Amino acid sequence: MTPRLLQGSGAIADAAILAGCRFFTGYPMLPFTELLEEMARKLPAAGGVCINAQSEIEAVNMALGAAATGARAATGSCGQGISLMQEGIAELALNQLPLVVFNMARGQQDYFQSTRGGGWGDYRTITLAPKDIPEAVAHTQLLFHLADRYRTPVILYGDYVIAHTSVGIEIEALDFGPLPPKDDWALDGTMSGTGRARQTWTWARGKPNTPGPGPSAAWESIAEKYAAIERSEQRFETYRSEDADILVVSFGTTSVFVDRVVDELREEGLAVGSFRPITLWPFPAEGLAEATHGCAHVLVYELNAGQMVDDVRMYAADRSVIRSIGGVSQDDSGMRQGDLLNADEVRQRVRQAVATPASARQ
Amino acid sequence: MTTVEISTGPERPAHRVADFKPDLLQSSEHDLCPGCGHPVAWRLVLDALVELELSRRSILIAGHGCYTQMMRISDIDSLQCLHGRAPAVATGVKRMVPEATVVTLQGDGDMVSEGLHEVLHAASRGEKVTALLFNNGVFGDTGGHMTATTVLGQRTKTSLEGRDASVYGYPIDVARLLAQIEGAAYVARGAVNTPGMIARTKRMIRRALELQMAGAGFTFVEVLTMCPTGWFVPTLDGPEYLEDSMMETFGIGELKSPAPAG
Ligand SMILES: Cc1ncc(C[n+]2csc(CCOP(=O)(O)OP(=O)(O)O)c2C)c(N)n1
Ligand code: SF4
Ligand SMILES: [Mg+2]
Numbered sequence: 001m002t003p004r005l006l007q008g009s010g011a012i013a014d015a016a017i018l019a020g021c022r023f024f025t026g027y028p029m030l031p032f033t034e035l036l037e038e039m040a041r042k043l044p045a046a047g048g049v050c051i052n053a054q055s056e057i058e059a060v061n062m063a064l065g066a067a068a069t070g071a072r073a074a075t076g077s078c079g080q081g082i083s084l085m086q087e088g089i090a091e092l093a094l095n096q097l098p099l100v101v102f103n104m105a106r107g108q109q110d111y112f113q114s115t116r117g118g119g120w121g122d123y124r125t126i127t128l129a130p131k132d133i134p135e136a137v138a139h140t141q142l143l144f145h146l147a148d149r150y151r152t153p154v155i156l157y158g159d160y161v162i163a164h165t166s167v168g169i170e171i172e173a174l175d176f177g178p179l180p181p182k183d184d185w186a187l188d189g190t191m192s193g194t195g196r197a198r199q200t201w202t203w204a205r206g207k208p209n210t211p212g213p214g215p216s217a218a219w220e221s222i223a224e225k226y227a228a229i230e231r232s233e234q235r236f237e238t239y240r241s242e243d244a245d246i247l248v249v250s251f252g253t254t255s256v257f258v259d260r261v262v263d264e265l266r267e268e269g270l271a272v273g274s275f276r277p278i279t280l281w282p283f284p285a286e287g288l289a290e291a292t293h294g295c296a297h298v299l300v301y302e303l304n305a306g307q308m309v310d311d312v313r314m315y316a317a318d319r320s321v322i323r324s325i326g327g328v329s330q331d332d333s334g335m336r337q338g339d340l341l342n343a344d345e346v347r348q349r350v351r352q353a354v355a356t357p358a359s360a361r362q
Numbered sequence: 363m364t365t366v367e368i369s370t371g372p373e374r375p376a377h378r379v380a381d382f383k384p385d386l387l388q389s390s391e392h393d394l395c396p397g398c399g400h401p402v403a404w405r406l407v408l409d410a411l412v413e414l415e416l417s418r419r420s421i422l423i424a425g426h427g428c429y430t431q432m433m434r435i436s437d438i439d440s441l442q443c444l445h446g447r448a449p450a451v452a453t454g455v456k457r458m459v460p461e462a463t464v465v466t467l468q469g470d471g472d473m474v475s476e477g478l479h480e481v482l483h484a485a486s487r488g489e490k491v492t493a494l495l496f497n498n499g500v501f502g503d504t505g506g507h508m509t510a511t512t513v514l515g516q517r518t519k520t521s522l523e524g525r526d527a528s529v530y531g532y533p534i535d536v537a538r539l540l541a542q543i544e545g546a547a548y549v550a551r552g553a554v555n556t557p558g559m560i561a562r563t564k565r566m567i568r569r570a571l572e573l574q575m576a577g578a579g580f581t582f583v584e585v586l587t588m589c590p591t592g593w594f595v596p597t598l599d600g601p602e603y604l605e606d607s608m609m610e611t612f613g614i615g616e617l618k619s620p621a622p623a624g
Contacts, residue, residue: 054483189421
């Protein structure tokens with residue numbers, strides 16, 4: 001197989017179909033729109049269904065229905081569209097239904113939206129933030145696996161850089177190992193009339209012949225599941241961090257710029273390294289604690305008013321050395337990161353932070 | 363005057379309806395009020411599924427309302443979805459399992475208040491599901507509040523002096539809306555306030571299910587049901603009250619039906 005030149009949205013669509021996605025729905029909103037277009041073009045040929053929904057609320061609920069049958073399903077949006085989906089995402093979580101949600105975000109202001117969620121109840125969403133298209137392709141496949149493995153909605157945190165730029169890429173199927181069968185819960189109608197019909201219900205009370213645990217016990221066990229995910233699914237990447245005195249923490253496509261600056265500042269003799277959470281949830285707590293150990297500066301470069309920095313403060317070895325050096329950065333279209341997605345800015349802000357005496361820090 | 367000969371006994375012994383549990387019920391225990399119309403209407407659905415031999419392929423998507431209890435006791439693969447969203451959820455289900463008989467169960471609060479968007483679009487797409495509306499003109503579950511189908515003059519806890527159009531607007535006739543949509547193949551409204559109405563409504567439900575399985579398009583049956591509790595009327599007055607209020611406003615019958623084959 002030779003690499004093909006693909007736009008990120010097209011590559012993600014191919015990866016999703018390769019992973020077995022058979023139902024996709026969404027409501028147009030840039031920069032998610034191209035993924036919807038790609039799926040509309042490619043999914044029917046693969047034997048699947050793609051529906052242009054009439055709202056994000058409708059989209060997430062259609063996807064929930066498809067997921068409830070055991071089919072691999074996905075939807076997506078960004079910003080306000082993801083806000084509208086939050087009720088549905090929570091419902092999937094509490095019904096223990098798998099779904100992949102592509103949040104092709106309009107920048108980095110939606111870290112809280114993806115990692116904290118806005119739905120009701122005790123739930124979490126596994127959130128992967130790829131730094132580039134090849135990683136997005138791998139994450140897409142991994143997310144379908146994780147969604148099925150843990151029976152939970154999961155989020156890909158992408159952006160316009162991933163959605164709209166193109167790379168030459170070979171898309172290969174990744175194998176993440178076996179998964180539990182779905183027949184005890186996937187609804188297909190075949191258990192109706194047998195006395196053992198299945199039931200998906202957040203209250204988890206079951207049916208008279210097959211009583212469920214009820215909401216309290218069911219939600220407790222869901223919480224235990226999220227605790228297990230927190231223990232075993234933390235993913236991160238470090239770059240030149242072993243001997244670093246200055247650690248720059250960033251996520252998603254911003255990290256590509258940060259790593260370039262790390263190389264440049266190393267040339268100048270600064271002991272800089274970087275840390276990148278790949279899973280925004282579960283946040284790589286242990287990895288961060290280890291990487292920040294002994295650092296004189298932990299600098300968080302994110303393109304928002306300071307969201308991930310909360311997690312960094314929670315888990316870094318020494319809170320007193322943490323500073324936010326990113327900022328709100330949006331271009332005039334409102335659809336993508338603005339001026340701070342730029343190596344010059346990163347370099348200048350790291351230099352400036354390092355030069356600032358500790359006493360002058362807020 | 364005609365004389366009817368009654369010297370011979372009935373062919374079958376008389377029985378109470380409640381003594382016979384439909385096949386698709388796991389239990390007949392539920393907490394709905396005496397005089398509630400929902401269990402009567404639901405029984406028609408279960409009987410129709412069995413009669414049409416669709417039991418082993420049926421899937422139920424239920425909304426939020428008193429009727430949700432019918433989901434819990436029914437021996438049908440089922441899912442309770444978010445308030446208002448059943449037609450969207452059913453779309454995903456049916457597209458992935460086209461051979462299934464997919465039934466959605468919603469009330470007026472669920473479908474017409476919270477979820478009008480979803481039902482209209484599912485109909486416009488011609489989704490091959492059967493959407494049921496158990497319309498009692500109130501939020502029964504929450505304790506008798508005004509919905510989008512509450513008839514003019516109806517007293518509820520949020521329209522204390524009765525629904526006044528100048529303050530609260532007019533009730534929505536969702537069957538009439540749906541009948542105008544190309545993708546809707548069958549649209550009918552029945553009721554469960556008299557034995558005759560019950561029999562007629564059962565035929566509507568059967569027809570809707572048959573048309574779903576024939577792939578005709580979106581099928582819809584509204585059933586006017588009694589909610590004496592939410593209407594604040596004595597239990598036994600429910601059926602007559604339904605006739606004077608909701609039936610008077612909305613009417614009964616098939617609003618849209620494909621021409622019979624042949
Ligand atoms: C999003 C949301 N809003 C409100 C409720 C509360 N709620 C539960 S049932 C119900 C109304 C049910 O009315 P209807 O569908 O007419 O059913 P009925 O009980 O009258 O049969 C409401 C508002 C809810 N469950 N979810
Ligand atoms: S409140 Fe109304 S709809 Fe609910 S169970 Fe009682 S009578 Fe039935
Ligand atoms: Mg009602």
